[in-house]
Amino acid sequence: AQSVAQPEDQVNVAEGNPLTVKCTYSVSGNPYLFWYVQYPNRGLQFLLKYITGDNLVKGSYGFEAEFNKSQTSFHLKKPSALVSDSALYFCAVRDGGATNKLIFGTGTLLAVQP
Amino acid sequence: GAVVSQHPSWVICKSGTSVKIECRSLDFQATTMFWYRQFPKQSLMLMATSNEGSKATYEQGVEKDKFLINHASLTLSTLTVTSAHPEDSSFYICSASSLADEQYFGPGTRLTVT
Numbered sequence: 461a462q463s464v465a466q467p468e469d470q471v472n473v474a475e476g477n478p479l480t481v482k483c484t485y486s487v488s489g490n491p492y493l494f495w496y497v498q499y500p501n502r503g504l505q506f507l508l509k510y511i512t513g514d515n516l517v518k519g520s521y522g523f524e525a526e527f528n529k530s531q532t533s534f535h536l537k538k539p540s541a542l543v544s545d546s547a548l549y550f551c552a553v554r555d556g557g558a559t560n561k562l563i564f565g566t567g568t569l570l571a572v573q574p
Numbered sequence: 575g576a577v578v579s580q581h582p583s584w585v586i587c588k589s590g591t592s593v594k595i596e597c598r599s600l601d602f603q604a605t606t607m608f609w610y611r612q613f614p615k616q617s618l619m620l621m622a623t624s625n626e627g628s629k630a631t632y633e634q635g636v637e638k639d640k641f642l643i644n645h646a647s648l649t650l651s652t653l654t655v656t657s658a659h660p661e662d663s664s665f666y667i668c669s670a671s672s673l674a675d676e677q678y679f680g681p682g683t684r685l686t687v688t
Contacts, residue, residue, distance in 0.1 A: 494676070503580075503667050503679040504618075550617065561608070562669075562677060564617045 462487045462553045464534075466565035473541045474573050481536040481568045483551030492554035493534045494562065495525055497547045504550065510534060521545070541572045577601055578670050580680035587658055587687055595653045595683045597668030603648035604670035608677060609641075612665040624651055658687045 463486045473479045485491055492511055496504040508519025515527045525536045536549060549568050555561040577600040587593045597607055606625050610618040622638075624630040624645035632638045640662075642654040651670075655662050663686050669677040 496679070501665070501682065501684065503578075503681040504669075506676065506678070509676060560606070560671060560675075560677070561620060561623060566617045567615075569615075 462555050462563050464551045464553045464565040466551055466568045468568050470569040472571045475543050476540050479538050479541040481549050483534045485532050485553050494552040495536050496550045499547050543572050543574050546572045576678040578678045578680040580683050584684040589659055589687055592656045595666055597651045597680050599649045599670040602672050606671050607645055607651040608669045609653050610667045660687045663687045
């Protein structure tokens with residue numbers, strides 16, 4: 461079964477510093493991986509996805525993620541954090557079935573201090 | 575593009591009553607819609623997958639008679655929580671996708687059952 465793990469419940473970073481939110485995956489076959497962000501009392505906003513191709517994927521709001529097959533990781537990164545980046549971040553993997561269900565990680569709360 | 579709306583954004587109902595939540599894809603035809611439930615500070619749990627014109631597929635542990643899902647058109651799916659109880663209070667999020675495309679999420683509906 462497909463699954464993703466987000467080992468950190470919360471990540472704290474100072475504004476202007478680089479940030480990393482970790483995600484590891486377990487899949488059978490080729491992984492389709494996603495990152496979403498959720499602000500309080502809101503739905504999920506798509507940040508980026510990896511389907512195939514370059515291991516470094518660039519997404520919205522200056523975020524990027526690096527697909528690492530040997531480490532089965534898909535960490536989310538940003539070179540310089542903003543206070544407005546503070547939110548809940550979810551990593552997800554597409555289920556291998558025909559319905560393209562998403563399996564979500566437990567989420568990581570990113571807190572950027574001014 | 576790819577906008578998904580939900581109505582209402584929040585609702586308070588009395589125990590024992592039923593409440594309907596609508597999910598609409600505003601600018602594309604959604605062959606598949608998904609319903610998720612999210613408890614505070616937790617991840618999204620998929621409740622069911624619905625394809626236009628057919629019965630919804632419920633995830634294990636989700637009561638299909640309590641959470642009625644209808645996907646009558648390519649732009650509208652509804653979730654009806656029947657005989658609601660306080661434990662049904664939660665944040666309900668829908669998403670929509672076209673064919674095998676990625677999912678686009680609605681803003682969520684906060685249900686409070688008193």
